[in-house]
Amino acid sequence: MKKATTLKISISGARGIVGDSLTPQLTAVLAQAFGTYVGGGSVLVGRDARASGIMLSEAVSAGLLAMGCRPIAVGILPIPSFLFLTKALGAAGGIAVTASHNPKAWNGLKFISRDGLYLTPHQTDEYLDIYHQGEFHYVPAEKFKSGRVETDAGEAHLRKLLGRFDAETIGRRKFRVALDCNNGAGAVLAPRFLRALGCEVVPLYCEPNGEFAHDPEPLPENIAEVCAAVKSSRADIGFVQDADADRLAIVDEKGVPIGEELTLVLAARYVLSKKRGSIVCNLSSTRALDDLAAARGVHIFRTKIGEINVVEKLLSARPRAIIGGEGNGGVIDPEIHPCRDSFAAMGLILEALAEARGPVSALTRTLPRYVLRKEKIEGSAEWAHRLIGLLKKRYEKEGIINLLDGLKVDFADHWIHIRPSNTEPIIRVLAEAKTEAKALKAIESLKRNIAEAGAQL
């Protein structure tokens, strides 16, 4: 196997390790390519709460200024607020300095179009062509712009959210909410948002300083503290945001995580209870969504992994999509903005809870349930590609093959999925089944087959 690189430039933007592959120089050049791509104008520059965010934001600004762009510094901002504001301000685009849930040593850039969406794969190709050609549009002195600072940059998104959700109905229930922002970007807005909805907030790690208090992946094992806080404070619900606040994990009133797969299922069921429309999600999202779509008699569309793929389908789906997202706790409410938004997710779930009158555990009890096993193995994308070629032959006769993104195989009572990560030099391996035992069996069998196939490479 070839040595995995610490720099990834892909559909998800660029990611690398600070002090190693991700230097100010590289970052400035990436920004120059973007400034050339958008052809000048205002470009938002924001960041998640990571310590390296300031250093990299300055590099981004330098690259943009040299291209005659006007950087608008929005500081630490949740990514959904950033996407929303890019569109709301009519900017030419945005660059967010973030590495989402990657470990602390990592950081990266995400590129955002004037629509407030991540660049589509086609746009990314155009952008990367400019980057690789290295022919940037330097402007003469008289075309240089100066940047500006946007204070309280989350305000626009907040106003939109409060216009969408029924603060009166939610407020009447006087929910107590345990909120774990993991010291990420969500902390700048989440407590304010929940209080505006009439909730009492029990804050955990609400300092946006980038010092992750726990592994930023909102898996049950990483969020034990908020579970304990729900119990000790007798909260109605616990919310956990990921580092850039696009994803949400939920803890019920007993202090038990409902599983991040169910965040979207819960939100989708509530939205579908109000009106009919399609669901859009990626290949790895739980089968519970298919069950939900079947029960309501609506369409479900599945896409490649990567938020932008879900968003593109969500915007083009007919019948029109009314909810979308990913199994990792990312909920897209097109009424707010076509992006994963933990705030929209909180709003939908609190509204559902307010209307249901029961506790969270009662809401989730009636959802279709599956058990998902996720693992990762080390390996380059190129190796994964050859591996998948071999595995495809192995599974062809047993299940329904889907090669849209890596290899997904659907069986009657379970599915498996293997694909290289877009953001890290690893290969993701997933299996979902009705029970823990069956899911475990499925993933073990998949891993055995990978090992066998790998030995042939």
Next chain:
Amino acid sequence: MTPTLVMDFASAFGSFVDRRPIILARDPRVHGPMMRAACVSALLSSGCDVLDLDICPTPILQKAVGRRKAGGGVSITAGHNDILWNALTFIGPDGTYLNPFQGQEVLDLYHLGKFDKAATDDLGRLSFAGEDEAVGPYFAALGAFLDIDAVRAARFKVVIDACAGAGSPFLARFAETLGFDLIPINDELNGFFPHDPEPRPRNAAQSVSVVRAIGADAGFLLNSDVSRISLISETGEALSEEFTFPLVADARLARQSGPVITNFSTSRMIEDVARARRCPLIRTKVGQSHVVLSLGQEDGVIAGEGSGGVAVPAFQPAFDGFLTMGIVLETMAHTGKRLSALVGELPRYHIVKEKLYCPPARIHGILDKVRTMFRGQGLDTGDGVRSEDKRGWIQVRASGTEPMIRIVAEDLSKDRARTRVDEILHAVELIQR
């Protein structure tokens, strides 16, 4: 000047400074924000904390570096080049320009291209200066160093042309510190210079007319980072920038004797001043870093150049336009003499300066030819080629900042100075052809 080029230089300096804090300032040029962002990023990445003074004159930055015991400073400016040419000036831990040896070390690091890169937890931190970090202490020190009571009592009216440079936001503070009536011109920051930012008579038309119209006691013309100034007398005469240094030196040497440092291109007036005060004069290569290095080595009491820069180490070993203006006003107050009278006491020489484009690869060969022309005529090769006799001198040297050959001649006779410069211009043109 691309962002990555700026970053490479700043990274080299950050590696040189080795994780100690760095203070950053810029002049208001339109490239400033880009260069500032590139510097901040590179310096943080090299593990240095950065204190950002935003738009701030270089001498204030230099004073802050020395006072705060920082690891160094970066001033984003280009002292005397026009707006398209922006550059980084590196300041060492003692608040002076990097000396030529330190400068070479930074350049070596730049060429090596292996810069210190801090991991996330070791990155430098960025902070923004308030009143107490740099500006407040600077003007407090300036007020303590000068006889402000005498200046205040004189109730001077003073015109200052900041040329929309880094000094612009600080003129009022300066006037308040010394207690004079300020008539500021060109003190708006828009990133563009209203005229060539070189303090010299041909750029003084605006200030001259204002000095005359309001009957001011003095006028000052600043460069973009307030390191150098030229004077306008109360009669409305725009004085050559060559007068600044001898005028201030005479006043300082009256109080404190010691070596006087200047470069090989500076007017002979300083020789007459130093001789009258019985102080030795030492000449070095051109440039603040050279004269300030010599200032330390020779234990000098004052250093300056014909371009209007003066350093008084008793205040700080750096060209400081505020201090220079302060000493001029203080001298006027102490002596009771008008500026034209003070200047009238200085011997008058005639200086002719020219510059000529020359590809860098050819400069050395041309200087070699010029040297043979000067053989046996008081030849000195300390900086370029210089020839001196009883009536005057002529110097031919490569510019440190542009692909140019500079020719300066000074003589008791204006015609002879002109003739000697023309001879060289003609000869260089022939060689180039």
